[in-house]
Amino acid sequence: MSEARYAVGIDLGTTHCVMAAVDLAVEEPDGAAQWTVPVPQLTAPGAVEERPMLPSFLYLPHPDELKSEDRILPWGEPQPFVVGELARAMGSRTPIRLVASAKSWLCHPGIDRRAAILPVEAPEEVERVSPLQASIRYLEHLRAAWDQRYPDHPLAEQDVILTVPASFDPAARELTAEAAAAVGLSRLVLLEEPQAALYHWILAARGEWRKQVQVGDIILVIDLGGGTADFSLIAVTERDGSLELERVAVGDHILLGGDNMDLALAHAVRAKLAEQGTQLDPWQLQGVTHGCRSAKETLLGDAKADAVPVVVPSRGSKLIGGTLRTELTRAEVTQNLVDGFFPSVEASARPAIRARAALTKLGLPYAQDPAMTRHLAAFLARQVGATRDLAGFENRLPAGATFLHPTAVLFNGGVFKAQPLLERTLEVLDAWLAAEGAPPVRLLEGADLDLAVARGAAYYGFVRRGRGVRIRGGTAKAYYVGVESAMPAVPGMEPPIEALCIAPFGMEEGTHAELPPQEVGLVIGEPVRFRFFGSSVRRADQVGAVLERWAPEEIEELEEIEATLPTEGRQPGEVVPVRLRAAVTEVGTLRLEAVPRAGEETWKVEFDVRGES
C-alpha cells in the first residue's frame, strides 16, 4: 500500500459526524494544512448540499416514499436508505422509520449489537438494521464523500483516526473498529474523544500550550455532546526536562447531552401551555423543541434579552390562524438548564439512582439523574487516587481531600457555546476546590466546540508520526474474569465469584499482558462464558491478582465474554485447561485469547455475545 498522504480524523458522534484532515506532507500543521472536509448529503428530496457535519441519522423510507432519483448522491447509485440531514428531517415526521443515536446503542450492554433491532419502534415490514450496520452506513457515506473529493488519495489508503467516547467498553470499541474495517479503512486507530479535544487545544495554541500548563497540572476535560457526557483527567508530567501529558482517568458512560436539554425546555413550555389550556400534539411539541433550541441560544448568548418568543407554526398551509405563540423567559432557561442540569451542589453530592420499573421497554439506558455536576462530583471523588502513584504528584493533594483536585478545565461540545452553563460549571468546581483549600481552576480556551474532536483527531495522525507531544495513558481500566472460588458449596447460595486480573491498568497500544498463572477450563465444541469485569480505579493490580471481595463502586461488571474451542482433532466435551491472555491491538481495541497449556494455537475470546445463544 502506498504511503498515506493525509491523516483523517472522523468524529462519529451520537448526533453528528465530522471529518477533518491534515496534510502529512507539511512540516507543522497550521490553518492551511488542516481543514474540515465538507460532506455532501441530501438536504431535501433530490437536493444535495455540502455541510460541515453529517447528522448521524439513518432513515429507512417506504418504497413509495421517495423516487429513486430523489435519493441520488454525487456518487453511485441511489441507496434504499437516507443518511444525514434529510434522514433527520424525514424522521422528525415519521419517527418509526428513523434510526437515531446508533452510537449509544453500540455501547448498550443489554442488547446484541449485531442484531437488526433499529428502529426499535418500527413496524414489522420495515427492514431493521443493527447498531453496527447503522455505524457502517455513516462511515460509508463519509468514505464516499472523501473519495469523491480526493479520488487520487482514497480514504482506505489514508491514516484514519476514529474517535470513541473515553467511556466506551471493550466490546463497543471492537464494534467501532469492525464498522471501520467493513468500509475498508485498514489504516485505523481509535482515539478517545476528550483526548482528541485536548489535541485540538494543543494544535490551536501552537507552541504556546507549554506556557499555559505546568508540571503538576491536572486537566479535566468535560466533553458534553448531543447525546453523551464524557469526562477525562489528564496529568501534566515531565520527562527529561520536557512536558508530557498522561491520561490518568476516564469517567463512566453517561447518556446525557445537549438534546436532553432542548427536550427539557420543550416540556417546560408544554407544561406552561397546558396550564393555559392548550394541549400540544406531537407535531407541535417538535416545533416547540425546535423553537426552544433557538430561543435558548438567544437567551444564553445575549445577556440583554429577558424573554424570547417561541412560535409554533401550524402544520397546514394556514400559517397565521393556526400559529401558536408563547415565550421562553430567562428565568425558565435558568431554572431548567442551569439549575436543572448544572445545579450548585456539594462535592459530596452523588447522582440519584432510581430503581428501574420492572417492565421497561427496550430502550437506551439514559442517565437517570440529569445533574451534570453530580455526575462530575462522583467522577472526581472516585478518581481521588488517580495521581497517587504518578511521579511528581505524590503530595499534590492535601491529606483530607475527598476528590481529585483538577487545576485546569477544557470544555468541549456544542452545549458549552452557552456561556452561563460553562460559567456555572466553573463556579461549582471552584466552590468544591475552595472548600478543600485548593486554588480555582484555570479555563483552557478551546476553539470550535463542534469540530474540535475531528480536527484534534486528524492532528493526532500527525503526532503519531513523532511530530508533537503525545498523550500517554493506555487502557483506562483493569480487566478481570470471574472464576468460581474453591470454597465448599453452601446450599441455596451461588458459589462466590473471584475476580482474576488478566489485563492491568494502562496497557499501551500494541502490547500484550503476561499470561496469568491461573488456568480456566474450556469445553471443546461448546461456547463457554465467563463473567467479565472492569475497574477504573484499581491501578495496582497485576496479571494473576485474585480479588475475593471488592467494593461495588470499585469494579463494574461488563458483558460476559465467550470462548469456543473448535472440535478439530479433539474429543467434543473434553475439558482443556487454558490461560487467558489480554492484548491491546495497534488499532486500540482490547483482544482476549485463550492459550492452551501446550501447542502454538490460540483462540480468540469474543466480546458482545449476548443474543447469540
Next chain:
Amino acid sequence: MNVSQPNFSARLSVALRAFWRILNDAAFAGGVLRLESGVAAPPALPDEPAKSAPLRETSPDAAMQLLALLQQEGRFVDFLEENVTAYSDAEIGGAARVVHEGCRKVVRDYLKIEPVRAENEGARLTLAAGFDPATVRLTGNVVGQPPFTGTLMHRGWRVAQITLPKLADGHDARVLAPAEVEL
C-alpha cells in the same frame, strides 16, 4: 415615396450619392457590382448577428428552488398566499416571526448578501466619472457631468456569493412543498 419605383429626382439623388460612395467605399462598390451582375448577397457575417434585443431567459429552476427553500424553512409561500386582512396585527406578528426566522436562515445559509455602499445612509458621497450605473442609481436633480455629489438614501444590496443545493436530474423543482398526508 415609393421605395421600389423611385421617381426621377429621387433616382438622380441616389445616383449622385452612389457615385461618391462607390469611389470612397470598396465594400459598397463590391455590393453594387454584385447587384449589377445579378449575384445574391453573401450571408451576413457571423460577427454581425441579426438585430434582436439582447435579452435572455433566466432559468426558472433556481427561482423555484429558492422559493422551495423559503417555504421549507420559513413558510414563505404559505404566508404570501394568506389573506392577511382577516387577521389582527398580533396574529400576523406571530406568523411573521416564523417567516422572518426561517427566511433569514435560508438567506444566510445559501447567499452572502452585502451592501453595495459601505457608507451610512444619509452620508454625503461623491461619485467619480466612470462609476457603474448598475450599482448606483442616480435620482433627483440628475444634470451636469461627474463627479456627482449627493446623499446616500439606500445602501443597496448585492449578492457576493450564492450556493444553492445541487438538484438531481429528474427532480421536479415545480413542487415547492409536497402535500402531506399523515397515515
